[in-house]
Each structure stands twice: as structure tokens, then as C-alpha cells.
Amino acid sequence: MSTVEADLTRSVRERTERIKPEECWELLAREGFGRLALAVADGVDIVPLNFVVDRRSIVLRTAEGSKLTEMSRSSAVALEIDDRDPVSGVAWSVVAKGRPRILTAEDEVAAVEALGVRTWSGTSKKMRYVRIEISEVTGRRFHGIPTA
Template sequence: MTEVSEPVAVLSDDECWERLRTQELGRLVTRIGDRVDIFPVNFVVDGESVLFRTAQGSKLFELTANDEVLFEVDDHTDEAAWSVVVRGHARALDTFAEVERADTLPLQPWVPTLKYTYVRIVPHTVSGRSFDRGPEPDRYGVQQY
């Protein structure tokens, strides 16, 4: 009998962090009341937290009003894909020592704007999935069990 592999696998916490460290662009999800927003941000992993820079505006205001966030990163090739979601709390770095240390990290704005505020997402959970890509099985034929 031929063994059928599962096309979806759960990633361990370590595998999630390994994948996050390979990327620079993610999506920050914020919520205030019934309003949900999503923002693309470039980021860096610092230990087991996510750090990004921002300017004054709606993103920073929303984080001040409700610091609970989701942060999602994914990637794909022709053969495989993955997605990691960080659930946690975001806060602006506010001490000189924190900002001075953050300035040593490889994190620069992607667009030519001044972004003075560093924001750290400290996760309470990290979850991820990996996916083997391929053609859809025959939806109407005999399925292997």
C-alpha cells in the first residue's frame, strides 16, 4: 500500500521563529471596537519578539488604544508554502536604552519617510502551518483512505 503524506503540517514554535527570521515583510492586524485594520510593515525578529518602526498616525494610535494584535507572515514557492501568526501585545519602546539597542538592529524603513517610533510585539502565542503545494485531487473520483 502506498503511504499518502498529509499536505498540511503544524509548525512547532521553533519552526515558526525560524521562518519568521527569513522574512522582512508582514501584516499587522489591529482592532478598535468593531473596526479591524491591517497594515503591511517591514520588521525584524529580536529574540522571540517582533520589532517594527512607524510614524505618528492611525497605526500607532490604534496600538495605543488597544495593544492586542495579530501579526502574520507567509511565503511560498512552487512546491511549498507556509504561514505563521503571532498573537500578542504591541507597545512602543519608550526608554533611551530600549531605543538605543533597537537602533543597532538591521531595521530601516522601506519608504523614504522618518519613522521615529519602534514597536515591539511580545507574543503570547505563535502558530504556523506548512503546506505542500500540488494539484487538487480528483474531487469526484475514488479517494484513497
């Protein structure tokens, strides 16, 4: 590694801070939109979606189809949210990892319907709810990262 590369690596490391889990949960609850990464038959897929936080888990709503099928087969997924202030250059990222579970019990479905989870598509297809039981949440904040 050259001196310039070493200096750049050190500079980025010095401008990066870990976000505490409690703040990660606050950011997740505030944002409500992110990208879900999950294993699919031919690799990994990343899909944008709306969600709500409910008791240290993530709840989403999706139409029956390939995404729901893949989630039912998956033992682990990751949800990522992020933002960046273009003026200050401060950016942050939160990743929540866990196990998805399709909700089928009437009492569970009724409870999450009250949360008001929206979908992008607004489709009239039969919608299903998924709860992701989060096992790990991590976050980082980057201060003054240059745009170029």
C-alpha cells in the same frame, strides 16, 4: 457534506502539517516582512510592514500617526507571514500574536536602533519603535496545494 467535499477536506488535512514553534521563529527572523492585523475604531485593519525578531519579540518602526495611535490602544495584534513555491505548490504561513508596546525609554530605543529596522516609506517624520511581546506563535505548511 457530500462525498466529494469530504474527500477534499480529508485530502487538504492530510497535506497540512504544523510547523514547530522554533521553525516559526526561524521563518520570522528570515522573512522580515509581513502583515500586521490590529483592531481600529471601525473594525480591523491589516497593514504591511518590515520588522525584526529580537529575543522572542517583534520590533517594528513606524511614523507617528493613525497606525501608532491604534497600536497604543490595542491590547492584542497578530503578525502574519507566508510564502508559496509555485513549482512544488508547497506553501506555509506563520502567525505571531502578542501585545504591542511603544518604546519610550532611551535605553530601549537605543538598543532597538542597533537592530536596523527599516520602514517602507523612508519617511523623515518622527519615527517610533514598537515591540510586540509574542504570547503565541503558530505555523502550518501545506504540501502540493493545487493552484486552481
